[in-house]
Amino acid sequence: MEAGFHAIDSDWCRIAFERAPAPLVVCDSASLHVLGANACAGATYGYTPEEWAQADLLALFEAPDHERVRAAVAAAARDGEAQLPALTHIGKDGACLHCQLQCYRLNCDQPAPVLLAMQDHSDAAEAEAKLAHLQDVLMVSQEVTGLGCCTMNLTTARLTWSVQQYKNLGLEPASVMPSMERLLAPVHADERPAFALAIERCILDGRPFDTSLHLTWPDGSEHVLRASGRRISGDLSSPDWFACATVDITEECRLRDQLLQTESDLQHAQEIAHIGTWAADLRTGLIETTSAETYRIFRIDPGRNGKGGPFTLEQLFRRIHPEDVAAVAAAREHTLKTPGERYDHRYRIVEGDHEVRYVHSQADVVRDEDGQPVRIVGIIRDVTDMTRAEQEIERLAFCDELTGLPNRVAMCRYLDTAFGESRGLEEPVAVLTVALARFREINLTLGHLNGDDLLRDVARRLKAELGEDIHLARTGNAQFIAVLRGVRAYNAAAVAEAIARVFDTTFLVAGVRYEISAQVGIAVAPGHARNPTDLLRKADVAVYQARQGGRKTMMYDPAQDPYDPQRLALLGQFRNAVAEGQIELYCQPKVAMSTGEVIGAEALARWHHPQLGMVPPGEFVPLIESTELIHALTNAMLQASVRQSHAWRQEGLALPIAVNLSTRNLMSGTLPGDLRALLAGWDADPAWLGLEITESSLIVDPDATIAQLQALSSMGFRLFIDDFGTGYSSLNYLTMLPVDVIKIDHGFTTNMLRDRRAGAIVKATIDLAHDLGLSVVAEGTATREIWDALLAAGCDEAQGYYVAPPLPAHELPGWMRQHALRCGHAGAAH
Incomplete structure (x- = not known):
């Protein structure tokens, strides 16, 4: 001890100083030079007595704390004592100690020496750090798990809540003072008394509880909380505690309810669709299923089956219709032996004398690492109603309900099979x-x-x-x-x-x-x-x-067989043929037999098909006469005739063209108006056109036909009865028809020289027409001999190949010039 250290001058004080279990250091309050230190201080800080003599008090502290230490020493020298909370002290080797510093003035010398006592708090600081860490871990764990904690010291009745406990009650942490009233307040009123009683019994009697509670949070949302309570018994030095742990299980309950609802919906759906689920362990032969529908389909009582053992594949096979067992077994074996193959089979099941039911089973095979089948999982569906409906549909589809015989569809299928099985x-x-x-x-x-x-x-x-x-x-x-x-x-x-x-x-x-x-x-x-x-x-x-x-x-x-499919195909192409201008106007001239003069022409339709070439009228006209397409043909011929007449008149040729009308044209009721509009469009006159009708057209509706013809006649059109003698109309109609010309059918004309009866009809027709004041045109004038015979019989006009064949309309003027020359030469010769 150096000389200046006289403040500790008694033996017992020196002994106490030296042997004190805490580090003690005496320093000069002005210079902070260390005047002395006890053995504990040397051991604690690692300094020898010689080193202490050279030491400065501030060397024991971190630089940021120097001013605080200097101030505390000065305060002790002035006031007698001073203290500092835990400081970090530094040993000779750099080790850190956590100590509380107490400063005492030893005497009244100036400057006064100060005794510094260091109370080591390193273990307490470490414990506090560990405690803080544990509290942080506990807080994080509670936050992660949602576990809240509520504890009560049963000695002091002090109640504490963890941060998560506040959250589980829908509160902000530390927003309210923890209390039993606050804990019970959000619980639904019908559950609150039971929860309060459970807490009371746990505290008083030590009865633990574990319950679910429905809460309404302050924000109005509904939650479910699981609460578990225990009483923790202490000892003589520790009080008893009540602990209550809570966790928010709202989402868990929602998922559970959703799962239960899904299971219920699935069960109802299976009942509606008659679908059951099943799985079979192929090693044990046991069927695993919780599907009520599977039990229903196979007529198995799950309660009775549970007493008698598990449901087995053998039980399933016993319910398969005897006629289907082999096919089911074969399908199953094929699926088991073929990786990736799905079992898919329909069969019948029957139990005793019960009705037969149809089922459809589908399954996938689960294989082990070696590819061996170990399990099969699938569904089974009762398709009895569907199968019987299909059978009924098939019966209705292929059976004639009236006679019980196969219908046309079944016959066609049978015929297809017959052709297929007849080997070419x-x-x-x-x-x-x-x-x-x-x-x-x-x-x-x-x-x-x-x-x-x-x-x-x-x-x-x-x-x-x-x-x-x-x-x-x-x-x-x-x-x-x-x-x-x-x-x-x-x-x-x-x-x-x-x-x-x-x-x-x-x-x-x-x-x-x-x-x-x-x-x-x-x-x-x-x-x-x-x-x-x-x-x-x-x-x-x-x-x-x-x-x-x-x-x-x-x-x-x-x-x-007149019914050629190609003719029907032509019918389908005809409308486009008219629109695309494939129908051309041909004209066959008519001449006066007395002079040979060309006095008119008959309009004839010719179809120039782009693929088939010239289609004869006999192939398409009869087809369209019975359809509405006849209107398109008639309109096309009328328009072409008026257009051609107009062109001829531009050349100085005024030659009427006679156009054929069908029964449908006459019955349409629009013909007079259509003709009036057509003529107006070309500034034409009815004399440009003649209208030919067949005798047979009078049969359908004589009164209506006659009315139409009278309307056309009053408009100025010249009317012809075509093919006279081939129809079945009464001669009485001739007295009522406003016709101007009768055309004798070529069937009579061409045969009049070799068939006496045909010749008689021709002569009688000519005489009858003349008696009625009508002109006569003979169709089919094919030879000079027929011409002469017709001329002798008094026929007025002739039309046929002896006169001229049908010609394209634009070629008719040229033919007429040649015809006029021939007639002139013939007249000069006479």
Whole structure:
């Protein structure tokens, strides 16, 4: 101890200083030079007594704390004592200590020495740091897990909440003072008393609780909280505690409710769709399923099955229809042996004497690492209603409801199969079309119900006659078709005769026996056709030919088939042909027989088809006469004729053109107005046109036709009756028709020289027309001999190849000039 250290001058003080368990240092309050230090200080800071003699007090502290230390020493020298909270002290080796500094003045010397006592707080600081760290970890853990904590010191009744506990109650942390009232307040009123009682019993009796609570947060949102409470018993030095942990399980409850709802919806959906789920362990043969629908489909009671053991594959197979077991097993084995293959099979199940049900099962195979099947997972659906509906639909689609026979669709499928199985038609296939005559009269006279009875009777008789080996179908209202294959097809004519004999006996309809007749048309492949469609068409043609010829049966004859599919194709192309200008105007001149002068021409249509070339009128005109397309043709010919007449008149040629009108044109009611508008457009006169009508057009509606003709005549048009003698109208109409000319049909003209009766008709027609004040044109004037005969009979005009063939309209003026020269030469010769 150096000399200046006289403040500690008694032996017991020195002994206490030296042996004190805490570091003690004495320093000069002015210079802060260390005057002395005890052994504990040397051990703590690592200085020897010699080093202490040279030490400066500030060397024991970090630089930022020097001023605080200097101030504390000065305060102690002045006031007697001073203290500083925990400071970081530095040892000789640089080690840091956490100590509290106490400063005491030793005497009144100036400057006064100051005793510094250092109380080591390193362990406490470390403990505090650890505690703070643990608190941080606890706070983070609670935040991550959502676990809130509420604790109560049962000795002091002090209540504390963790940050997460505030959040679980919908509160901002530290926003309110923790209390039991605050804890209970957000709980729904109907659950609050039970929760309060559970807390009370836990605190008083130590009964733990674990419950779910429904809360309404201050923001109005609804939440579910799980709360668990425990009482923690202390010892003599520690109080008892009540701890309550909470966690917000709102989302968990929502997901659980959603899962339960989904499971319920799935169960209902399975019930509605009759779909069950299942899985099978292939190693144990056990079926694993929780699907009520699977149990229902297989008629298995899950409760009873649970007592008797698990549901097994063997039980499933016992419920499969005996006829389907082999197919199900084969499909299953194929799926198990083929990786990537899905099991997909329909079969029937039946239990005892219960009704048969149809099921559709689909499954995927789960394989182990070696590719071996270990499990199969799938669905099963009760398709009984669907299958029976499909069967009914198929029955309705392929069966004639009235007679029970196959319908036309079924017959066509059968015929397609027959063609497919006949190995390139090496075996013949015959179609017999049976058409009942005047069946409409039966329906109209006796009613459809009696007509239906007749059809059922016909079907029974035909089926009895033909037997099971011949496919018989009802394909139309009063039409049946029989399909014969192989050897039977060779005997198609004999089978047709047998069918015809079915109608030799009367049929009982509404208590009265009626004679019912039928025609049978026969077509045989490959002789008549190479495909089913063509074969059916030709059988229909044959039955039509039989009806037209008054025969009971008829084999198809290509020479008598006027129905060419290409002609129908032409019909579809005709409208575009008119629009594109493919229909051209030809004219055949008419001459006065007395002078040879050209006095008019007949308009004739010619179709220049872009692919087929010139299409003869006989191929397309009869087709369109029975359709509305005849209006397009007539309009085209009228417009072309007026246009051509206008062009001729520009050249000085005033020659009328006669245009043919059809029955449909006359019945349209718009013809007079259309003609008036056409003539006005060209500033034309009715004398430019002649209008020809056939005698047969009067049959449809004589009164309406006559009215139209009178309207046309009053407009100034010259009217012709074309093809006179070929129709069936009464001669009485000639007295009422406002016609000007009769045209004798070429059928009479061309035969008048070799057929006496035809010649007599021609002569009689000419005389009759003249008596009625009408002119006569003879069509078909093909030779000089016919010309002379017509001239001798007094015919007025002639038209035919002897005069001129039909010519393109623009060539007619040139022909007329040549014709005039010929006539002039002939006159000069005479």
